[in-house]
Amino acid sequence: xxxxxxxxxDRTSPLxxxxxxxxxxxxxANKEPGPYQQSKFSYFKLSFKEHGQIEFFRxxxxxxxxxxxxxxxxxxxxxxxxNSQTGRTRAVGIVGIERKIEERRKExxxxxxxxLMVKAKEMVELSRSIANKIKDKQGDITEDETIxxxxxxxxxxxxNPVTRETHGSGTHYHLQLAKQLGDILLAPLEERGGxxxxxxxxxxxxxxxxxxxxxPEDLVNACKMFESLKQPLRLRIFDxxxxxxxxxxxxxxxxxxxxxxxxxxxxxxxxxxxxxLLGLSVLLSKERLLLAEKMGHLCRDDSVxxxxxxxxxxxxxx
Amino acid sequence: MSFxxxxxxxxxxxxxxxxxxxxxxxxxAAWCSLALxxxxxxxxxxxxxxxxxxxxxxxxxxxxxxxxTEAILIVFEELRKKGNLEWLDKNKxxxxxxxRRPEEWGKLIYQWVSKNGMVNTxxxxxxxxxxxxxxxxxxxxxxxxxLIRSLQALQTDGKAEVITMDDGKGVKFF
Numbered sequence: 001x002x003x004x005x006x007x008x009x010d011r012t013s014p015l016x017x018x019x020x021x022x023x024x025x026x027x028x029a030n031k032e033p034g035p036y037q038q039s040k041f042s043y044f045k046l047s048f049k050e051h052g053q054i055e056f057f058r059x060x061x062x063x064x065x066x067x068x069x070x071x072x073x074x075x076x077x078x079x080x081x082x083n084s085q086t087g088r089t090r091a092v093g094i095v096g097i098e099r100k101i102e103e104r105r106k107e108x109x110x111x112x113x114x115x116l117m118v119k120a121k122e123m124v125e126l127s128r129s130i131a132n133k134i135k136d137k138q139g140d141i142t143e144d145e146t147i148x149x150x151x152x153x154x155x156x157x158x159x160n161p162v163t164r165e166t167h168g169s170g171t172h173y174h175l176q177l178a179k180q181l182g183d184i185l186l187a188p189l190e191e192r193g194g195x196x197x198x199x200x201x202x203x204x205x206x207x208x209x210x211x212x213x214x215x216p217e218d219l220v221n222a223c224k225m226f227e228s229l230k231q232p233l234r235l236r237i238f239d240x241x242x243x244x245x246x247x248x249x250x251x252x253x254x255x256x257x258x259x260x261x262x263x264x265x266x267x268x269x270x271x272x273x274x275x276x277l278l279g280l281s282v283l284l285s286k287e288r289l290l291l292a293e294k295m296g297h298l299c300r301d302d303s304v305x306x307x308x309x310x311x312x313x314x315x316x317x318x
Numbered sequence: 319m320s321f322x323x324x325x326x327x328x329x330x331x332x333x334x335x336x337x338x339x340x341x342x343x344x345x346x347a348a349w350c351s352l353a354l355x356x357x358x359x360x361x362x363x364x365x366x367x368x369x370x371x372x373x374x375x376x377x378x379x380x381x382x383x384x385x386x387t388e389a390i391l392i393v394f395e396e397l398r399k400k401g402n403l404e405w406l407d408k409n410k411x412x413x414x415x416x417x418r419r420p421e422e423w424g425k426l427i428y429q430w431v432s433k434n435g436m437v438n439t440x441x442x443x444x445x446x447x448x449x450x451x452x453x454x455x456x457x458x459x460x461x462x463x464x465l466i467r468s469l470q471a472l473q474t475d476g477k478a479e480v481i482t483m484d485d486g487k488g489v490k491f492f
Contacts, residue, residue, distance in 0.1 A: 268330075299341050301330040303383060310331050314344040317325065 018053040020046040020060070175229070177214070177222035181245075182231040184208065189233070189247050195255075195284050198223070198235075198243040238287050239294075252291070259292040260311065268301065268310045321359045324352055333383035335392065349385075349393040354402060358417040363461045367391075367411050414463070423468035427457055428477055431491045440481070442488045 023043040048056070181201075188204060189196055196204075198219065206213045223235035223245060232248045262277055263269045269277070271286035278285060289309045292298040299312040326332040326348045336342040356375045357363075370376060370390065377384040385393070394413065397403035401419055406412040427446070431437060434451075445451075447465050452458045460468070469489050472478035481488045 293338055296338055296340055299331040299336055299338070299345075300334055301383075302334040303330070305382075308330070310329070312338075312341055313329060314326075314331075314336070314341050314348070 018048045018051075020048075020053060020057055022046065171221075174218065174222045174225055177218065178225040178229050178231065181205065181219075181222055182226070182229070182233055185233060185245060186247075189245065193278055193280055193284075194247040195244050195280070197281060197283055198245060200281065201245050238290075240287070240290070242283065242287060244284065244287070255288050256292045256295055256297060259288045259309075260297045263289075263292075263298055263309055264311045268308045270306055270308050274309075321356065324348065327352065327378060328381060330381055330383050333378065333385050333389075335386070335389045346393060346396050350396050350400065350402070353393060353397065354415070354417040357415045361459060363415060363464060364406075365413050365415055367413075416464070420464065420467035420471045423457055423460065423464065424472040424475075424477075426455070427468060428472055428491065430455055430457075437491050440488050440490045442483070442486060444486070446489065 021043055022045070046053075046056070184205060185196070185201065192200075201223075202214070202216060202219055205219070220235070220243070223233075223243075226233045226235060226245075234246050234248055235243065236246050237243050258278075259274070262274060266273070266277075269289070271282050271289055274280075274289060275282040275285035280288075289298060293300060293309065293312075296315055297312055298309045299314060301308045301310060326345075332345065332348070336345050353375060357365075367387070367390070371384070371387060376390055391410065394403055394410075397415070398405070398413075402416050404414045404416070406414060430452070431439075443462060443465055447458065447460045447462070457465075457468075466480070466487070469478055469480050472491075473480055476492065478489050478491045481490060
């Protein structure tokens with residue numbers, strides 16, 4: 001930025017956020033190009049929504065008075081732009097950082113692409129051979145081979161071309177992961193009434209792992225394999241799109257009748273009240289109430305006071 | 319006799335349009351029945367959408383619940399489909415409520431006429447609906463548009479004929 005002329009801490013209006021106004025000198029002629037060629041403003045404002053402005057102001061004033069950037073080697077002006085052939089360019093400020101990021105990205109892209117081409121070639125050959133085998137129904141394709149094949153495709157992001165299934169396949173990694181999850185999640189699920197939102201599972205599992213965190217995609221893909229691995233867990237997707245991991249033993253009827261019993265007992269319940277009663281998250285308790293409503297056991301009262309569920313007297317009472 | 323509210327009237331969910339289709343059907347049936355019996359009790363024949371929202375039927379102040387305009391229109395559509403309601407304008411701001419359908423009124427009127435041995439007599443519409451003789455009858459005070467439709471229904475059945483006279487309409491019963 002151009003050299004600073006003054007720094008003002010704007011405490012004027014109690015209603016708006018605290019602001020720091022940074023006034024700038026006009027830039028000298030020999031200044032290097034920055035993110036903007038020119039601006040009609042000679043100041044910029046920093047707005048602090050919650051807090052931090054006091055500390056920031058103090059530190060900024062300190063830095064500006066020390067002017068540390070003038071004494072570091074990086075401050076030497078360097079001829080810009082056309083240095084990219086040599087690879088590493090030393091550059092100052094935001095522009096320099098941006099340029100480095102861009103270069104790194106391009107390099108990574110080149111490498112990925114070539115690796116991908118090789119893998120793709122292998123894949124095409126493999127797929128052709130297996131597709132032929134499957135077509136002829138000859139040769140012994142073990143289930144394991146088929147699973148592995150489908151899983152490579154899945155990891156490459158290609159849908160299964162042979163049978164057009166959209167779930168049930170996964171990498172060897174996902175298989176292992178699914179087994180692992182089965183072990184890790186049993187106890188937590190029992191504690192939480194047999195159901196956990198996928199987001200809860202994600203946090204729990206990653207917290208336990210520490211390093212080598214799971215990606216959301218890997219988690220979902222692993223969960224999709226529970227059924228084929230005969231794990232006592234299931235991935236379930238509600239109408240609303242909410243995904244949960246559920247213990248097989250917790251049947252739908254149990255959940256619905258428990259919802260109905262609780263609501264009848266208390267006369268009516270909101271999702272929050274139900275959550276407190278069962279020690280569940282509000283999200284999951286709401287899903288149970290909605291399920292019971294869908295099955296016709298509960299009905300809703302939706303007003304400014306909130307959403308409340310009642311036993312469905314329309315059905316039970318004449 | 320004061321109006322007797324059905325149990326649903328004190329049930330808060332009654333005032334929320336239910337998303338479950340089966341539940342909604344039962345809810346709407348109850349609303350139709352309530353709306354019609356309320357109109358019958360208070361002898362209401364015409365309704366205005368704006369006014370009706372503040373009417374105790376749809377606005378239950380005691381439990382602080384009211385039926386939304388959207389839901390009221392849905393109830394009215396149900397009534398229209400059953401033949402109990404007719405819109406007076408395209409914008410659906412006013413409607414006729416037939417808590418008794420014209421055919422039913424016609425039947426009542428004819429019963430009274432024949433019971434009193436007044437077949438083959440000519441009545442003016444005014445006499446029929448507002449005369450002293452009919453004061454104790456249910457159709458006493460019936461609004462003219464409804465009366466005419468009822469008589470027309472009888473006419474179709476061959477039980478009456480609507481006649482135009484010098485100063486208005488009249489009817490002869492057979």
